[in-house]
Amino acid sequence: MAKQVLVVDDNRNTVEYLSVVLSEHGYDPIAAYDGEEGLAKIRETVPDLIVLDVMMPKRSGFTLCKLLKRDERYKDIPILMLTAVSGILEEMEEHKDETFEKPYESLREALRRGIRQMRDEGLVKPEMFVDKPVDVASFVAKVQQLIGS
Amino acid sequence: MKSRSKLVWKLTAVAAAILAAAIALAPYVHVLIPLLLGIVALWFMFGLMLERPIRELIEGTKQIAAHRLDFRFDRKRHDEIGLLEESFNAMTATIQASQEELRDAKEYLEGMVENSADIIITVNTEGLIETFNRGGEEALGYRRAEVIGKPIESLFVESRERYDATVRLRKTGHVKNYETRLLTKDGQSRNVLLTLSYLSDSDGEPIGTIGISKDITQEKKFQDELRGAKEYLEAMVENSADIIITVDSEGLIKTFNRGGEESLGYRRQEVIGRRIESLFVDPRERHAAAARLEQTGNVINYETSLLAKDGRVRNVLLTLSRLRNVEGRPIGTIGISKDVTREKGLQRELIQSQKFAAIGQAVTGIQHAVKNMLDALNGGAYLVRNGMAKDNRQRIEKGCAMVEEGIIRISSLSRNMLNFAKEWKPELESVDLNDLVVSICKLNRQTAADHGITLRHATPDGLPPVLCDPKLIHIGTTDILVNAIDACNWKHYHDGETPEIVLENSLGKDRDTFVIRIRDNGCGMTEAVQRSIFVPFFSTKKTLGTGLGLALTARIVRVHGGVISVESEPERGTTFEIHLPVNGPGDHKEADDGQASPRS
Numbered sequence: 001m002a003k004q005v006l007v008v009d010d011n012r013n014t015v016e017y018l019s020v021v022l023s024e025h026g027y028d029p030i031a032a033y034d035g036e037e038g039l040a041k042i043r044e045t046v047p048d049l050i051v052l053d054v055m056m057p058k059r060s061g062f063t064l065c066k067l068l069k070r071d072e073r074y075k076d077i078p079i080l081m082l083t084a085v086s087g088i089l090e091e092m093e094e095h096k097d098e099t100f101e102k103p104y105e106s107l108r109e110a111l112r113r114g115i116r117q118m119r120d121e122g123l124v125k126p127e128m129f130v131d132k133p134v135d136v137a138s139f140v141a142k143v144q145q146l147i148g149s
Numbered sequence: 150m151k152s153r154s155k156l157v158w159k160l161t162a163v164a165a166a167i168l169a170a171a172i173a174l175a176p177y178v179h180v181l182i183p184l185l186l187g188i189v190a191l192w193f194m195f196g197l198m199l200e201r202p203i204r205e206l207i208e209g210t211k212q213i214a215a216h217r218l219d220f221r222f223d224r225k226r227h228d229e230i231g232l233l234e235e236s237f238n239a240m241t242a243t244i245q246a247s248q249e250e251l252r253d254a255k256e257y258l259e260g261m262v263e264n265s266a267d268i269i270i271t272v273n274t275e276g277l278i279e280t281f282n283r284g285g286e287e288a289l290g291y292r293r294a295e296v297i298g299k300p301i302e303s304l305f306v307e308s309r310e311r312y313d314a315t316v317r318l319r320k321t322g323h324v325k326n327y328e329t330r331l332l333t334k335d336g337q338s339r340n341v342l343l344t345l346s347y348l349s350d351s352d353g354e355p356i357g358t359i360g361i362s363k364d365i366t367q368e369k370k371f372q373d374e375l376r377g378a379k380e381y382l383e384a385m386v387e388n389s390a391d392i393i394i395t396v397d398s399e400g401l402i403k404t405f406n407r408g409g410e411e412s413l414g415y416r417r418q419e420v421i422g423r424r425i426e427s428l429f430v431d432p433r434e435r436h437a438a439a440a441r442l443e444q445t446g447n448v449i450n451y452e453t454s455l456l457a458k459d460g461r462v463r464n465v466l467l468t469l470s471r472l473r474n475v476e477g478r479p480i481g482t483i484g485i486s487k488d489v490t491r492e493k494g495l496q497r498e499l500i501q502s503q504k505f506a507a508i509g510q511a512v513t514g515i516q517h518a519v520k521n522m523l524d525a526l527n528g529g530a531y532l533v534r535n536g537m538a539k540d541n542r543q544r545i546e547k548g549c550a551m552v553e554e555g556i557i558r559i560s561s562l563s564r565n566m567l568n569f570a571k572e573w574k575p576e577l578e579s580v581d582l583n584d585l586v587v588s589i590c591k592l593n594r595q596t597a598a599d600h601g602i603t604l605r606h607a608t609p610d611g612l613p614p615v616l617c618d619p620k621l622i623h624i625g626t627t628d629i630l631v632n633a634i635d636a637c638n639w640k641h642y643h644d645g646e647t648p649e650i651v652l653e654n655s656l657g658k659d660r661d662t663f664v665i666r667i668r669d670n671g672c673g674m675t676e677a678v679q680r681s682i683f684v685p686f687f688s689t690k691k692t693l694g695t696g697l698g699l700a701l702t703a704r705i706v707r708v709h710g711g712v713i714s715v716e717s718e719p720e721r722g723t724t725f726e727i728h729l730p731v732n733g734p735g736d737h738k739e740a741d742d743g744q745a746s747p748r749s
């Protein structure tokens with residue numbers, strides 16, 4: 001049976017074409033368009049992988065991620081986080097916080113805070129990040145890395 | 150009495166002699182008897198005419214001697230005795246007059262001593278108090294009976310000082326204004342200036358001293374206060390961190406405080422006497438400040454630069470005032486310069502970093518928007534390719550639609566950027582903003598209803614028309630309304646709360662400002678987001694906006710001479726207010742810095 005991948009993004013286009021990509025590679029995509037719907041679908045299906053957008057109405061990707069990683073039932077579901085801000089999260093991984101220049105605060109700072117908070121709270125971070133615009137090949141590679149083909 | 154018995158004796162002797170003579174002259178008795186009778190008669194006459202007046206004169210003399218100076222003879226005689234009595238009367242009158250004069254003088258002097266405000270004390274040669282005037286009673290609180298007979302030292306706070314004054318008196322014969330302290334009855338001390346002299350009797354023999362003490366406690370206190378105030382002021386000037394310099398009417402430096410030494414690196418000896426202009430980077434600035442002082446009487450926070458000893462420039466805010474002497478004549482100036490070099494530097498840095506921050510946010514925002522658009526193009530292209538490979542027409546169509554959408558969004562972004570960059574000239578007309586708000590609500594009510602949002606408006610009657618560009622205000626207000634709809638969509642409502650947006654028109658307190666208030670109960674904003682919402686290309690949304698809406702709206706409001714403000718709390722909602730001057734922007738020029746600001 002095909003592995004279920006939940007794609008949560010308020011951008012319908014993204015959900016739509018990632019769903020095509022996933023089904024083309026033998027996965028069973030499930031769509032959700034905001035954090036609330038995403039949570040409902042997770043409870044309903046308990047997917048094998050969650051592709052989560054960072055900025056979404058009702059519940060942001062980070063809030064949802066936090067919630068899931070705190071929940072015994074869902075904490076082992078890998079999460080692939082989608083973001084439009086390139087590089088930052090990888091830099092975060094390498095503990096390069098201090099190298100950021102002041103002006104680029106607002107958005108990066110918000111992300112950094114989210115990650116730092118998760119780290120401080122001892123929570124497991126999303127397993128992987130994917131940059132927007134999504135490169136299909138690397139997206140598929142990451143999905144395969146997480147849950148196999 | 151003695152004189153009288155002597156007289157009797159003399160008379161008896163005379164009688165005996167006469168008797169012997171009578172015996173001898175018995176044969177001449179007829180002659181002698183009448184002679185004898187004559188003598189007796191003479192004696193009586195003598196007693197009557199001479200002895201009594203003389204006795205009365207003697208009595209008179211005794212009366213005078215007994216100080217009964219009102220004694221006078223009843224002058225009835227016109228003989229020599231009468232003359233004598235007249236002289237006696239005249240003499241008595243003279244003595245009486247001079248005695249009275251003397252008494253008056255004495256009383257006058259005593260009154261003077263008694264009523265003097267000074268403390269006047271006489272002391273005998275033993276050093277014991279003999280007299281003590283009312284001034285003493287009042288100043289020291291003693292009754293005179295309590296101190297008379299007491300040693301004078303007991304009235305001194307330091308008895309050594311009394312001794313010291315006495316030594317000086319002995320040396321010079323007179324002590325004037327010796328400063329000392331006397332002790333009051335209740336143990337307090339009075340500062341006095343003591344003048345000490347010898348008292349001597351008519352033979353010039355010293356019989357004691359007289360001390361006149363002027364109570365200067367009040368003056369002393371006042372003086373001390375004055376000195377204290379002066380020292381306080383001096384210390385204030387000296388210890389001030391500001392540079393405080395006084396200059397005489399010739400423009401030469403008179404005083405230079407420690408703040409000056411520290412800020413400018415000069416020792417005060419190096420600059421006192423120098424021309425004040427020499428401390429200025431541009432001496433003309435000092436002249437300009439002095440000229441302004443001349444014209445307006447004061448110069449406050451004049452921005453100028455001083456030159457430190459090592460050649461560094463210190464930015465200061467100079468406050469300049471005239472110095473006047475007691476008569477009010479100008480004698481120079483005092484300048485207080487606040488060293489703001491550091492603040493100036495910080496301010497420059499802040500402006501710089503704010504500019505960088507704004508650029509950074511704009512760049513990040515554009516990057517974000519472009520990436521989302523690229524995502525649409527990328528996804529669209531994938532679907533087209535995949536659809537073609539799989540011969541899936543539906544996918545191809547979907548992909549094309551996505552590509553088109555991306556193109557539309559990119560052109561909208563570039564149009565917005567062009568709009569933002571161009572110069573704004575509102576086309577002003579008199580506009581009923583109630584009508585405008587009603588039409589905005591009408592246009593957006595369906596969109597709001599689709600998201601389950603109630604959209605209301607409050608447009609009270611009697612509001613004046615506003616001179617503005619209706620198209621621009623329509624765009625700006627609609628933009629905020631669209632944001633409000635998004636904010637409601639982004640919130641997860643609980644407990645029967647329903648999403649609601651209200652547009653309210655009102656008149657500001659000054660009645661010259663029209664206020665359009667757009668209030669929602671949506672997701673609200675954090676302070677950090679509030680600070681950034683008017684920054685171009687900042688956006689928290691990816692599918693809807695380009696991050697230019699509020700920046701544009703802020704500019705629209707600004708070109709109308711108005712102000713836009715925001716109050717927001719996460720999860721509680723947001724209220725935007727557009728304040729527009731009723732009479733239009735006037736000759737308002739669009740400011741660079743912008744007046745948009747978060748209010749919370």
